[in-house]
Amino acid sequence: MSFEAKANTAPTMTSAVLHRDTRFVPKKAVGGKGSYLLLEDGTKFLDSTGGAAVSCLGHGHEQVAQAIMEQFKKVEYCHTAFFGTEASEELARLLVDSTGGKLSKLFVVSSGSEAVEAALKLARQYFLELPTPQPQRTRFIARKPSYHGTTLGALAAGGHVLRRQPFEPILSQNTSHVSPCYAYRGKKDGESDADYVARLADELDAEFQRVGPATVCAFIAEPVVGAALGCVPAVPGYFAAMKSVCAKHGALFILDEVMSGMGRCGTLHAWEQEGVVPDLQTIGKALGGGYAPVSGLLISDKVVQVIDKGTGAFRHGQTYQGHPVSCAAALAVQRVIAEENLLENVRVMGKYLEERLRGALGGMKYVGDIRGKGLFWGIEFVKDKETKEPFDPKTALAFKIQETGLKSEFGISLYGCTGTVDGIRGDHVIISPAYNTTKEEIDIIVDTTAKVLGEVFAQV
Structure with missing residues (x-):
């Protein structure tokens, strides 16, 4: 059946699925090829955000699909407590090599939230397994209004008020938050980049002092802030300064690249542009390009060696960690990115x-x-x-823009988010097309976005 022929009738008005909105049944996607999805009502929809910055190769990539099928024929699942797989070993080797060996091990799970959970737990275990253990290190420092995932641990690490609000009473209280590097709103008039960085470094240092420097496991941040702020990059020198503060107090430095990494910002790892190397790095989304649920935690040799010389076991595990089909999908996606430059x-x-x-x-x-980097752009x-x-x-406003883009006359995805300013107020949309996008597609994206905004602003 052809791509166009798969269109069906209007969406079903009842559903057994707990959708994101219980009062709304979304249209079904019934096909996909390249940068486009075909919806059941016949709309050819330009996926200009790759979902949530996920579909880095677009849809229906034959090479990736073939790799997945070949893995299914070999072995579809085995528990990592018993066995390893060729797919997981090859993926780990490719990713470790991509860091020049600066990060020496990979831990594979299924979602960004899971990767962050693993990072937080491994950071804590690192301090318990040092030759002279530091069990008093139980805290983390993150940034406002960051978002690091939706599970309880990851949500507690984040500082996004609206996302945290309903669950505040059951969240861990061991994370405190400092200001983001958000030049549009945070940088003072006449302040140089260097002075802005120094001020933020002083704020982080003061937070270490406030909570007790010896109680902090790690500082965690996104190199380019995704959903929480809308593709906000740091000013030059910021992350080097933050890492220096962490080093001063003996804390680990965690970079959350679930959304901004794996090529989204123009280098495979966003930290390559920042002059720093993290102790722990979370990856996801564009790791597998949406072809299978997959994310990971890249770990520095400093951390690996401490665990190896201690118990030798990361006290954390999940049924689907290192899933062979997910690893095969991620490996195929990363090979396509490299082969096609x-x-x-x-x-x-x-x-x-x-x-x-x-x-x-x-x-x-x-x-x-x-603002943004690479193919990761936000409009506030x-x-x-x-x-x-x-x-x-x-x-x-952001919701109205997103919903207007979904209308058949526009047929475009604009990833709308709120809480940009303080976790409650503020609106932005994200545009994050596939890595193999063309100038023609970008022209369509921008021209259509302008039309969507024109319609929405006329109502505002």
Whole structure:
């Protein structure tokens, strides 16, 4: 059956699925090829966000599908307490080698939240297994209004008010939060990048002192902040300064690259552009490109050696860790990225996307800031450009933009998020197309986004 022929009738109005909104049954996707999804109502939908920055190769990539089928024919599952697999070994070797050996082991799980959970637990265990154990290290420092995942541990590490709010009474209280590196709102008038970095480093150092430097396991941050702030990169020198503060107090340095890593920002690892190497690095989303649920934790040899010379066992495990089909999918995706030189395309098309976004949207009344790296771009909306005042949350602006983009006359994904300013107020959308996108597709994305914003802003 052809891609176009798969379209069906209108969406079913009842469902046994607990959808994200219990009062709304989404349209079904019935096919996908390249940057497009075909919906059941016949809409050919341009997946300009790759879901949530996931589909880095687009949809229906034959080479990846073939690799998955071949793995199914070999072995579809085995428990890692008993056996290893060729797929997991090859994936680990590829990723460790991609860091130049700076990170020496890979732990594979199924989602970004799980990878963050593993990172937090391994950071704690590291201090318990040092030659002179430091059991008093039980705390973490993260940033406002960060988002590191939706499980209880990862949610507690994050600082996003709206996401945390319903579960606040059952979240761990061992994480405190400092300011993000958010130049659009955080940098003072006339302040240089160096002075801004120094101020943020002083704030982090002061937080270490406040909670007790010897009680902190690690500082965790996203190199380019994804859903919480909308593709906000740090100013030059920021992460080197943050790592120095961690080193001063003997804490680990964790980078959460679940959304911004695996090529999304133009290098395979976002930290390659920051002049730092993390002790622990979470990866996901573009790791497997959506072809299978997969994420991972890359671990520095410093941490590995401490565990190896201690108990020799990470006190953490999951049924589907190192799943062979997920590993085979991720391995195939990463090989395609390398073979087709797609990181170069991310850089080239990323510059073109930036130029087009700034040219087409920068002058719009309610567009406050356009920022990002590679093929990872955010657009922040403000009620007043001079004061940077956000819209009232009751306006639900980001949601309206996302929903308008889904209309058949537009057929485009704009990943809308709220809480940009303080975890409650503020709206932005993310655009994150596939790594093999073309100039023609980017033109469609930008031109259609401009039309969507025009319609929504006319109502505002």
